[in-house]
Amino acid sequence: MEVIKGIPVAPGVVIGRAFVLEEVVERVPFHTVSPDEVAGELVRLDTALETASAALEADRDRAAEKLGAEPAKIFEFHLGLLKDRSLIDPLRARVEDDRVTAAYAVAEAFRALADRFRSMGSEVFRQKAQDVMDLDHRVLGQLVGQSRDRLARITEPVIVVAHDLTPAQAAQLDTSKVIGFAADAGGRTSHASIVAAAAGIPVVVGCQRITEFVSDGEEVIIDGRAGMVIVRPDAPTLTRFRHSMERMAGHATRIRELAKLPSHTTDGVRIExxxxxxxxxxxxxxxxxxxxxxxxxxxxxxxxxxxxxxxxxxxxxxxxxxxxxxxxxxxxxxxxxxxxxxxxxxxxxxxxxxxxxxxxxxxxxxxxxxxxxxxxxxxxxxxxxxxxxxxxxxxxxxxxxxxxxxxxxxxxxxxxxxxxxxxxxxPIGIMIEVPSAALMASAFAREVSFFSIGTNDLIQYTLAVDRGNERVANLYSAAHPAVVQLVKAVTRTSKRFQVETSICGEIAGEALYTMLLIGLGLRTLSLVPSQIPHVKRVIRSVDVPTCERLARKVGSFDSERQVLNCLREELEKVLPDIEDGWSVA
CATH class of the missing domain: 3.20.20.60 (Phosphoenolpyruvate-binding domains)
Structure with missing residues (x-):
C-alpha cells in the first residue's frame, strides 16, 4: 500500500480502478520535401491549423455547456496562440524557405516555445508550456493522423491518473465514467484543476510521482478533502473508506435539507x-x-x-x-x-x-x-x-x-x-492576518467598515510556523491559546466600535471550532461551500450562552491539547454522532 500526499482541489472520496494516462511525446524526424511539394505542405499546414482551431472551439463550447463560462475561458489562450501571426508566419516561412515538412516545422516551433516558457521558472509559465504542448499534439495529430482520444474510449468507471491533463482532456472527462482524478503536477489554479473540479469529481494534484507508483487497473482511493491518494489499499483501509463513503451517501439527504433551513442557534441568534x-x-x-x-x-x-x-x-x-x-x-x-x-x-x-x-x-x-x-x-x-x-x-x-x-x-x-x-x-474592509493588525484593531476600526479574520496566516505569523513545512507542521494549530486570545481581542474591539467582523480561515469550516467562534462573539463565518451544512448543523444545535461559557473556559487554558480536548468534549455532548460521517475536520 502506498499513501501519496498531494494538493486537495475538489472534495469527495472515491474508490476505483486506475486509468493511467501516459504522456506521449511524438517524435517527428527531420525531412525535407522537393520544391514541387512545398505548396502541398503549406496547404496541409493551413488545414491542420484550421482543423485544430475548430476542434478547440468545439471543446470550448462543450466546456461552457457542461462546466460553465469560467472553465471555458481557458481555451481562449489556446485559440489565441493558433491565430498569433508571430508564431504562425515563421512556421510557413520554415516550410517555404527550408522545405521542411509541415509536421517538423510545427514540432520544432511549438517545442521551442514550450522550452522558453519552462525556462522562466515559475508555475505560471510552466502551465503555459503545458498548454503549448497540447497545441503541438493537436496540430501534429492532424498532420500525422494520430488520435488523441484515449479518454473518449473509457467504457467503465475509473480514476484517471496522469502527469497532468490539458484543458481539452479535462473537458472530455465523462463523469459517468471518470469518478476521480489525480496528477503528478499542477496546483489549485492549474487548468486541469479548474476544469476537473468544475466537473464535480474528487481531485488531488501535485502528487509528484504518482504515475510511477500506479499501473492500469490497480485499485486506488482518492480522498479529495485530505489531499491523499492511496494506491493498492489493504483490506482494513478499504473497509474504512467504504464505510466513510456509505456514511457520506447517507448524509446527502440531510445536507440538502439543511441547505433550506435558516442558520440560527436554538435561542434564535442568526449566524451568517x-x-x-x-x-x-x-x-x-x-x-x-x-x-x-x-x-x-x-x-x-x-x-x-x-x-x-x-x-x-x-x-x-x-x-x-x-x-x-x-x-x-x-x-x-x-x-x-x-x-x-x-x-x-x-x-x-x-x-x-x-x-x-x-x-x-x-x-x-x-x-x-x-x-x-x-x-x-x-x-x-x-x-x-x-x-x-x-x-x-x-x-x-x-x-x-x-x-x-x-x-x-x-x-x-x-x-x-x-x-x-x-x-x-x-464598504471597505481589511483582513486581520498578522498580530500587529489584531493588536491595533481599535485604530483600524476607525478607518474601515468591516474586518475579516484570516486565521490561516494569523496562525502562521503568530506561532512563527511555516504551514507548508512538514517538519514543523505539528506546531501549526488554531487551538493555540495565543491564537484564541487574538481572535477574542479582535471580536471585542469590533463590538465596541460596531464594526462587522467575520472569520474566513480554515477553522471557520471546521465543526470542532464552531461553538468556540460563536462564543467569542463571531456572527459571520466564511468557509468552503461544501462545509456549510456541517457547520450549520452545529449552529442549529446550540445556544449562545452555552457557547460563551465554552469560550470563557477555553480562555483559561494554556495549552493546545487542553483546548482541543475541551472542544471535542463539548461538541460530542451536543452532537453525539458527530464522528459518524460528520467530520470534525
Whole structure:
C-alpha cells in the first residue's frame, strides 16, 4: 500500500480502478520535401491549423455547456496562440524557405516555445508550456493522423491518473465514467484543476510521482478533502473508506435539507454562513449548500491562469458574472493576494530569501500601483450591478491602510470624472492576518467598515510556523491559546466600535471550532461551500450562552491539547454522532 500526499482541489472520496494516462511525446524526424511539394505542405499546414482551431472551439463550447463560462475561458489562450501571426508566419516561412515538412516545422516551433516558457521558472509559465504542448499534439495529430482520444474510449468507471491533463482532456472527462482524478503536477489554479473540479469529481494534484507508483487497473482511493491518494489499499483501509463513503451517501439527504433551513442557534441568534471561493462557477455549489453570499472571493486566479496581466475588462466581467449568479447576495472581493510562491518572484530583480515576510499581498500592490488601480477600477464598475464589498489583505500598519484608501479614493474620483457608474459608499474592509493588525484593531476600526479574520496566516505569523513545512507542521494549530486570545481581542474591539467582523480561515469550516467562534462573539463565518451544512448543523444545535461559557473556559487554558480536548468534549455532548460521517475536520 502506498499513501501519496498531494494538493486537495475538489472534495469527495472515491474508490476505483486506475486509468493511467501516459504522456506521449511524438517524435517527428527531420525531412525535407522537393520544391514541387512545398505548396502541398503549406496547404496541409493551413488545414491542420484550421482543423485544430475548430476542434478547440468545439471543446470550448462543450466546456461552457457542461462546466460553465469560467472553465471555458481557458481555451481562449489556446485559440489565441493558433491565430498569433508571430508564431504562425515563421512556421510557413520554415516550410517555404527550408522545405521542411509541415509536421517538423510545427514540432520544432511549438517545442521551442514550450522550452522558453519552462525556462522562466515559475508555475505560471510552466502551465503555459503545458498548454503549448497540447497545441503541438493537436496540430501534429492532424498532420500525422494520430488520435488523441484515449479518454473518449473509457467504457467503465475509473480514476484517471496522469502527469497532468490539458484543458481539452479535462473537458472530455465523462463523469459517468471518470469518478476521480489525480496528477503528478499542477496546483489549485492549474487548468486541469479548474476544469476537473468544475466537473464535480474528487481531485488531488501535485502528487509528484504518482504515475510511477500506479499501473492500469490497480485499485486506488482518492480522498479529495485530505489531499491523499492511496494506491493498492489493504483490506482494513478499504473497509474504512467504504464505510466513510456509505456514511457520506447517507448524509446527502440531510445536507440538502439543511441547505433550506435558516442558520440560527436554538435561542434564535442568526449566524451568517458565507462562502470562500476562487472561481465564479463555485457559486452554484455555494447556493446549493445554503450559503448567504460570498465572504471571500480570491482573485489571484485571474493572474495565475494566463500569460499576461488581466485587463480591467477581464476583472470587470468576472465580478459582474459573479454578481449575476449571486442574484442580490453580497460579494466580498479580496484584492489580489500575490506574492511568496505565487507570482511576484519571477518579476523581482532578485528573488527574496523569505518571500512570506517580503513583498507580498498589499505590499506588492502598493509597489505596483498601475496593476492595483486596474483591479480597483473593475471592482468599482461592478459595484453598480450588486452588493460588492472590497477587502484589503495583509494590512499590518495604519500607513498601509491609509495609502490604500487614498489610491481607492483617487480611482473613485477618476471614475466619477469619466462618468462611470459605481457605488460611492462601497464598504471597505481589511483582513486581520498578522498580530500587529489584531493588536491595533481599535485604530483600524476607525478607518474601515468591516474586518475579516484570516486565521490561516494569523496562525502562521503568530506561532512563527511555516504551514507548508512538514517538519514543523505539528506546531501549526488554531487551538493555540495565543491564537484564541487574538481572535477574542479582535471580536471585542469590533463590538465596541460596531464594526462587522467575520472569520474566513480554515477553522471557520471546521465543526470542532464552531461553538468556540460563536462564543467569542463571531456572527459571520466564511468557509468552503461544501462545509456549510456541517457547520450549520452545529449552529442549529446550540445556544449562545452555552457557547460563551465554552469560550470563557477555553480562555483559561494554556495549552493546545487542553483546548482541543475541551472542544471535542463539548461538541460530542451536543452532537453525539458527530464522528459518524460528520467530520470534525
Amino acid at each position: 454562513l458565507m462562502g470562500n471561493i476562487e472561481f465564479s462557477h463555485e457559486i452554484k455549489l455555494l447556493l446549493e449548500h445554503g450559503g448567504d453570499g460570498v465572504g471571500l472571493f480570491r482573485t489571484e486566479f485571474l493572474y495565475l491562469t494566463r500569460a499576461t496581466e488581466p485587463t480591467e475588462e477581464d476583472h470587470f466581467q468576472e465580478y459582474k458574472h459573479s454578481l449575476e449568479l449571486l442574484a442580490g447576495r453580497p460579494l466580498t472581493i479580496r484584492t489580489v493576494d500575490l506574492g511568496a510562491d505565487k507570482y511576484t518572484q519571477e518579476r523581482a530583480e532578485e528573488p527574496e530569501r523569505n518571500p512570506m515576510l517580503g513583498l507580498r499581498s498589499i505590499r506588492f500592490c502598493l509597489q505596483n500601483i498601475p496593476m492595483f488601480r486596474t483591479q480597483l477600477r473593475a471592482i468599482l464598475r461592478a459595484s453598480a450591478y450588486g452588493q460588492i464589498r472590497v477587502m484589503f489583505p495583509l494590512i499590518s500598519t495604519s500607513m498601509e491602510l491609509r495609502q490604500t484608501k487614498m489610491i481607492l479614493a483617487d480611482v473613485m474620483e477618476e471614475c466619477e470624472e469619466e462618468g462611470i457608474e459605481f457605488d460611492p459608499n462601497i
